[in-house]
Amino acid sequence: MKTPVPDYLDEVLDSLRGDTSGANATYIPELAEADPERFGIALTTTLGRTYAAGDADTEFSIQSISKPFAYAAAIIDRGLDRVLESVRVEPSGEAFDELSLDGATHRPKNAMINAGAITTHSLLAGPGAGPEERVDRAVSFFSRLAGRELRIDERVCTSELGTAHRNLSIAHMLRNYGVVEGDVPALVEGYTRQCSVLVTVRDLSVMSATLATGGIQPVTGERLMDPAVARHVMAVMASAGMYDGAGDWLVSVGIPAKSGVAGGIVGVLPDRVGIGTFSPRLDQHGNSHRGRLAFERLSRDMGMHLFASDQGRADAVDVVRSDGTVTFALRGNVQVTAATELLDLMAATDGTGDVDDVVLDVTRVHLFTDLGRRMTLEGLRRLRLDGRRVGVHDPSGVLPFPDLGDGTYPDVV
Numbered sequence: 001m002k003t004p005v006p007d008y009l010d011e012v013l014d015s016l017r018g019d020t021s022g023a024n025a026t027y028i029p030e031l032a033e034a035d036p037e038r039f040g041i042a043l044t045t046t047l048g049r050t051y052a053a054g055d056a057d058t059e060f061s062i063q064s065i066s067k068p069f070a071y072a073a074a075i076i077d078r079g080l081d082r083v084l085e086s087v088r089v090e091p092s093g094e095a096f097d098e099l100s101l102d103g104a105t106h107r108p109k110n111a112m113i114n115a116g117a118i119t120t121h122s123l124l125a126g127p128g129a130g131p132e133e134r135v136d137r138a139v140s141f142f143s144r145l146a147g148r149e150l151r152i153d154e155r156v157c158t159s160e161l162g163t164a165h166r167n168l169s170i171a172h173m174l175r176n177y178g179v180v181e182g183d184v185p186a187l188v189e190g191y192t193r194q195c196s197v198l199v200t201v202r203d204l205s206v207m208s209a210t211l212a213t214g215g216i217q218p219v220t221g222e223r224l225m226d227p228a229v230a231r232h233v234m235a236v237m238a239s240a241g242m243y244d245g246a247g248d249w250l251v252s253v254g255i256p257a258k259s260g261v262a263g264g265i266v267g268v269l270p271d272r273v274g275i276g277t278f279s280p281r282l283d284q285h286g287n288s289h290r291g292r293l294a295f296e297r298l299s300r301d302m303g304m305h306l307f308a309s310d311q312g313r314a315d316a317v318d319v320v321r322s323d324g325t326v327t328f329a330l331r332g333n334v335q336v337t338a339a340t341e342l343l344d345l346m347a348a349t350d351g352t353g354d355v356d357d358v359v360l361d362v363t364r365v366h367l368f369t370d371l372g373r374r375m376t377l378e379g380l381r382r383l384r385l386d387g388r389r390v391g392v393h394d395p396s397g398v399l400p401f402p403d404l405g406d407g408t409y410p411d412v413v
Ligand SMILES: NC(=O)CC[C@H](N)C(=O)O
Pocket: 062, 063, 064, 065, 096, 097, 114, 160, 167, 192, 195, 259, 260, 261, 262, 286
């Protein structure tokens, strides 16, 4: 059998291909030259599977889609408090390139508009970092998120730097108010290099799936950020990622997202999927027109709206019984839903006198929330009090030090 998911994605692209509304960005001359017919989509689940259709392997510059990921890196490098001192988390309702600062604090309103993103870039790689280190930090972090070595498109970068007057004026304004320090042209060059990293929709979907899992790259299994950082970034994407179209996007698509002027859009549905689309013609907000329509289709057809209440989560508990052993295999993120399910299933083994051993298999768990962990361990503790032998199978260490509350641990199996 062949999975029908790529066929579905193909159908989505085919149904939208004829819509040629909008236009390539022209303020970066190199982008005006891009083939406007390109159209690609990819979707990566939190379990690490990628499905793609159309121009899924075409590279384009990441542009503003770099902003949420650079923001995550800055929070990792400097700590959230330090970053919040420089950049606020309020939606601006303004265009991406607005010469915008909060009136009272003279701070950029969020990290998704250029003023905030230039500031974020200045915070990369620690206090003493120079321009090159900041760019290296961005490129290497993006590469780990994508799971492959990414590179900068020097032509796009040079092209943008030739006409970067607006970003230079934003950066001078930031420098004037003491929001950023040091050499302004070098800062704008670094930010522009960050925006010129080449990606495909596959890369974008894997990068955003890493936010969806709460910071674990779902293909390589590497933890790249704390769940709190991923949550913070997704929340800011939801409120400000689509600039002055953010409210409309959140209502009609309902997927936290970030667009770039080269025509990419990245979207993330926590605990479920990361999505990337690419189509160069932009609407009046500077967001890809057909990309938006593709997101609307996915949201509608696949029930992906963040606030839809009728959708199951990827998290699940499988129960396998054999010869006196019952294995509970957990999957996804273990929070209140999966943990209550697990406890109910554990309680149901009570009546079965033929079970001696209980094994908890957490091989496919991305993370335990605090609550999920406490509930799971409490279930194991109670099963042991009932006279069962309990063991945990945890090859990747997602449930470290599973103290059952009395200083003892389950067996390792
Ligand atoms: N919206 C965007 O993608 C803008 C990114 C572009 N590099 C700029 O700073 O103008």
